[in-house]
Amino acid sequence: xxxxxxxxxxxxxxxxxxxxxxxxxxxxxxxxxxxxxxxxxxxxxxxxxxxxxxxxxxxxxxxxxxxxxxxxxxxxxxxxxxxxxxxxxxxxxxxxxxxxxxxxxxxxxxxxxxxxxxxxxxxxxxxxxxxxxxxxxxxxxxxxxxxxxxxxxxxxxxxxxxxxxxxxxxxxxxxxxxxxxxxxxxxxxxxxxxxxxxxxxxxxxxxxxxxxxxxxxxxxxxxxxxxxxxxxxxxxxxxxxxxxxxxxxxxxxxxxxxxxxxxxxxxxxxxxxxxxxxxxxxxxxxxxxxxxxxxxxxxxxxxxxxxxxxxxxxxxxxxxxxxxxxxxxxxxxxxxxxxxxxxxxxxxxxxxxxxxxxxxxxx
Amino acid sequence: xxxxxxxxxxxxxxxxxxxxxxxxxxxxxxxxxxxxxxxxxxxxxxxxxxxxxxxxxxxxxxxxxxxxxxxxxxxxxxxxxxxxxxxxxxxxxxxxxxxxxxxxxxxxxxxxxxxxxxxxxxxxxxxxxxxxxxxxxxxxxxxxxxxxxxxxxxxxxxxxxxxxxxxxxxxxxxxxxxxxxxxxxxxxxxxxxxxxxxxxxxxxxxxxxxxxxxxxxxxxxxxxxxxxxxxxxxxxxxxxxxxxxxxxxxxxxxxxxxxxxxxxxxxxxxxx
Numbered sequence: 248x249x250x251x252x253x254x255x256x257x258x259x260x261x262x263x264x265x266x267x268x269x270x271x272x273x274x275x276x277x278x279x280x281x282x283x284x285x286x287x288x289x290x291x292x293x294x295x296x297x298x299x300x301x302x303x304x305x306x307x308x309x310x311x312x313x314x315x316x317x318x319x320x321x322x323x324x325x326x327x328x329x330x331x332x333x334x335x336x337x338x339x340x341x342x343x344x345x346x347x348x349x350x351x352x353x354x355x356x357x358x359x360x361x362x363x364x365x366x367x368x369x370x371x372x373x374x375x376x377x378x379x380x381x382x383x384x385x386x387x388x389x390x391x392x393x394x395x396x397x398x399x400x401x402x403x404x405x406x407x408x409x410x411x412x413x414x415x416x417x418x419x420x421x422x423x424x425x426x427x428x429x430x431x432x433x434x435x436x437x438x439x440x441x442x443x444x445x446x447x448x449x450x451x452x453x454x455x456x457x458x459x460x461x462x463x464x465x466x467x468x469x470x471x472x473x474x475x476x477x478x479x480x481x482x483x484x485x486x487x488x489x490x491x492x493x494x495x496x497x498x499x500x501x502x503x504x505x506x507x508x509x510x511x512x513x514x515x516x517x518x519x520x521x522x523x524x525x526x527x528x529x530x531x532x533x534x535x536x537x538x539x540x541x542x543x544x545x546x547x548x549x550x551x552x553x554x555x556x557x558x559x560x561x562x563x564x565x566x567x568x569x570x571x572x573x574x575x576x577x578x579x580x581x582x583x584x585x586x587x588x589x590x591x592x593x594x595x596x597x598x599x600x601x602x603x604x605x606x607x608x609x610x
Numbered sequence: 611x612x613x614x615x616x617x618x619x620x621x622x623x624x625x626x627x628x629x630x631x632x633x634x635x636x637x638x639x640x641x642x643x644x645x646x647x648x649x650x651x652x653x654x655x656x657x658x659x660x661x662x663x664x665x666x667x668x669x670x671x672x673x674x675x676x677x678x679x680x681x682x683x684x685x686x687x688x689x690x691x692x693x694x695x696x697x698x699x700x701x702x703x704x705x706x707x708x709x710x711x712x713x714x715x716x717x718x719x720x721x722x723x724x725x726x727x728x729x730x731x732x733x734x735x736x737x738x739x740x741x742x743x744x745x746x747x748x749x750x751x752x753x754x755x756x757x758x759x760x761x762x763x764x765x766x767x768x769x770x771x772x773x774x775x776x777x778x779x780x781x782x783x784x785x786x787x788x789x790x791x792x793x794x795x796x797x798x799x800x801x802x803x804x805x806x807x808x809x810x811x812x813x814x815x816x817x818x819x820x821x822x823x824x825x826x827x828x829x830x831x832x833x834x835x836x837x838x839x840x841x842x843x844x845x846x847x848x849x850x851x852x853x854x855x856x857x858x859x860x861x862x863x864x865x866x867x868x869x870x871x872x873x874x875x876x877x878x879x880x881x882x
Contacts, residue, residue, distance in 0.1 A: 344847055423830060425844035470747045470829035471836075473843075477826065480722075485730035486747055597848070607832050608664050 300333045301537050304528070306356030308343035308366075308429070309476065310496060311390075311520070314557040315360065318550045322541055334537055342474055344428035350375065350525060357529050357538040360389070360522045360545075362429040364589055367521050380523040388519040389545045390559035393577065394436035395494040395515070397482065397507040406489050408512035409440045413463035420478045420490040423471040424603060430475065432518050433491045434603060435592060437461050439581055440514040454595070458602050465606050479505075493518055494574075498558030514579035516586075520559075641862065648855035659856035667833040668841040669860055675749060675837070676817035679756035684810045686757075687764025688802070694765070695772040712761045720758050721826030724751060747829040752837060755823035760813035767809030771802045807876055815865055 307315055319336050326334050341349060343362035350356050351373040359376070361367055367387070370376040381387040398406050404417060412419050422430035441460025445453035469487045472478040475496055482490045483505060497507045524542050529535040544550055551563040555570045567574070586592050596602045604610075649656055659665060694706050712720065728745045729735045738745050745751050775798070783793040821839040829835040838861050845854035 423844060425848045426830075426840075428847070468829075468831060471831055473825050473830070473840075480826075481725070481747065484725045484746070485735070599850070604664075608662075609833075 300335065301534055302335045302337060302532075303358065303534060303537055303541060304337045304339075304356045304532075305358050305360065306339050306341075306346050306350050306354060306525075307360035308346055308362045308520075309340045310362065310429075310493070310499070311360050312338075312340045313499065314390075314554050314559065317553045317557070318545070321549050321553070322544050325544065326537065326540065332537070334541075342427060342429070347428075355528045355531065356525050357532060357534050358522065358541055359525055360520070362520050363431065364519070364521055364583075365431075365593065366428060367523050368589075370523070370525060375525050375527040376523050377526045380521075383523075383542065384546050385562045386519075387521045387523060388562055389522045390495075390520045390554050391562055392493045392495040392518040392520070392558070392560055393511060393515050393580065394433055394491060394518065395497055396510040396512060397479075397490045397492060397497045398510060399488065400506045400508060402508045402510065404488055406510055408510075408514065409437050409464060409491075410444070410460075412437075412467060412489055412491070413460075414467075417467050417489060418469040418487040419464065419467045420470050420472060420482055420487040421468070421492065422473065422475050422478050424597060427472075427474040429493075431592070431597060432493065432516060433475075434461070434596065435583065435586060436512075436516040437464050437491065438596065438602070439516050439586055440512065440579075442586070443514040443579055443581065454602075458606065461602070462606050494560075495558035502558070511575065511577050512579075513577050514581070515577055517580055517582040519582070644855055644858050644862065648852065648859045651852060655852055656856045656859075659850075659853040660860050662853075664832040664836070665841060665853070665857050666860070668836045668838045669857065669864070671833070671836065672818055672838040672861070673864065675752050676756060676814055679753050679760060679817045680810050680814040682753070682757050683760055683764050683813045684806055687761070687809060687813075688768060688806060691765045691768035691772060691802075695769055709765050710762050712759055717755075717759050717820065717822030718826060721755055721823035724754055724758070724823065724827045728754070746827050747835065749835060751827035752824055752835060755827050756817040756820055759820050759823055760816045763813040763816065764806060764809035767812070768802050768805040771805045775801055804876070807872060811869055811872055815869070818861060818865055 305315065315338065319338075323334050323336075326332060339346070339349070339354065339356070343366045346359070347361055347366035347369045350359060351369055359367065359370060367376060367380065371378055371380070396406055396409070396412070398404065404411070404414075406412065406417070411417070421433045424430040424434050438457050438461050441457030442452045442454070444460060445451070445456035448456075470478070470481055472481060475492045478490050478492060479496065479500055481487065483500075494509060494511065497509045501507055501509070522542055522545055524535070524538045526535075529538045546563060548563055548566055551561040551566040552569075555561045555566055555573075560574045561567045561570065583589055583592065587595070594601070598604075690709070694702065694709075725746055726732065727734065728738075728751065730739055730746070735745055743750075745754070779797050779801075780793060783797045788796070819839060820837075821843060824837050825840050825843070828837060828840065830837075830840050838857060842854045842857050845851070845857070
């Protein structure tokens, strides 16, 4: 706000209309961030690659940043040895949903690494990624993790599973799936643990029981954060007793010096994170060969080892064996199919008046 | 003779057209766009989005908290402007230039600072917790964030009025035996009132729209700490652009009505 213009407006007799418009302009500021398509996020992708050298544009979700930055030099070295070409990388890291929307909106990424299948589906829907992207190893999934509970050092409240989060006086943090697509995993885990519990009690999955289970945990919510990172920031500022997020996020923070007690509940969900070549963009840039090679490289033992060191559970079984002690498999582990698959989950849990909405609105 | 072309009528028209175009392109078009978009699928989906209890409670909460923040800023801002204009003390010019800093600082950083200074691990937050009330992730933190980002408006609106105030009226008031309080309320306040109202209106509108700081310090729990801007962000993130536009329209209309109303009251007061 320019101080001078404000003064002029306040002194002139006709200032009021100006003020109304100015105020409207101030409001418009939020609307711009609120409603615009992410064209603003679209970056120049560098155009077609010249012969000899090649540029690869990576659009990834923020959590995977450290791993990707470790893997890139390994790939550059390998590609140089095999073809003599130097690959330069342009990287962009955003929340998974934001990244997917940016790519749909015109950010010409060659390779997309996103936190959930649904976000790749946004790209297939926009005809950017071919429907056969799952024909890679492990159905196109490059890393795994589980939903875990992070508590204060020494776990003073003795939290062992999601049911403990519903105990009176426990302050819980998790991000809102409305603002962070990746947080759907967290809610899926709690909801699924409720389904497991009902299955043990009555012999079959009871959605009503699972909803009440989720509700009882949600009653203790202290903050519904914008993203998993925001939850951890709040927790590290001293808010709350427990947070629900991915095991790899907690391990990565611990590696940076945070002191989370990482609790893996017996019943929790297996997270799988996909990667895909963005077909429309590689064809445009003429980078298909190197993009495919990079995505394939993500399944190599070298890359899988990097993921494992950064807190992810490797999909490569040989590498997993080496890290087995760090990543025990909880006895009640279930995957998204247990909840009926992503399509079903999106409809029953996250649709407009779905279970999550009902829990939020207290219905 | 040589300068007659400078006085040509075309200049005036050209200037007017440019200014009007600027208004239309920068302000009228985008706002009209939001209205058009939110009704693009008819009245029913608009109503469905707006009548969602999570949505309208977020709007109500935002209006309430923004009002509190504005009142605080009107009181504090008037006092600070007064001190900055009327008193001479070392460091005054430095303080005066610090006033605008909240505009220069990304609001998310402001939010982080609030977390750091008032969180449970800080001594303020610690004392508050022992006394049994929470600051961060509850409504007080939202008000503090709003006060922080709208801090300069009232001060900057009042300062020039105070500076240009004719000292003789004040002196006459004292000479005629009026007390300090009476002089303030009957001589000074009426002169700075337009600044207070104008600055307050700007502060209020800005507080309604605040996102960056609020999203960090608020718990974002529906009906308790979820503000309209954060709700709108959530709708965009979950691919419900129509819902985002609908709530934006609600917020826009409410604040336009409010601004228009204050405008009328002010104009009537001016004539009386």
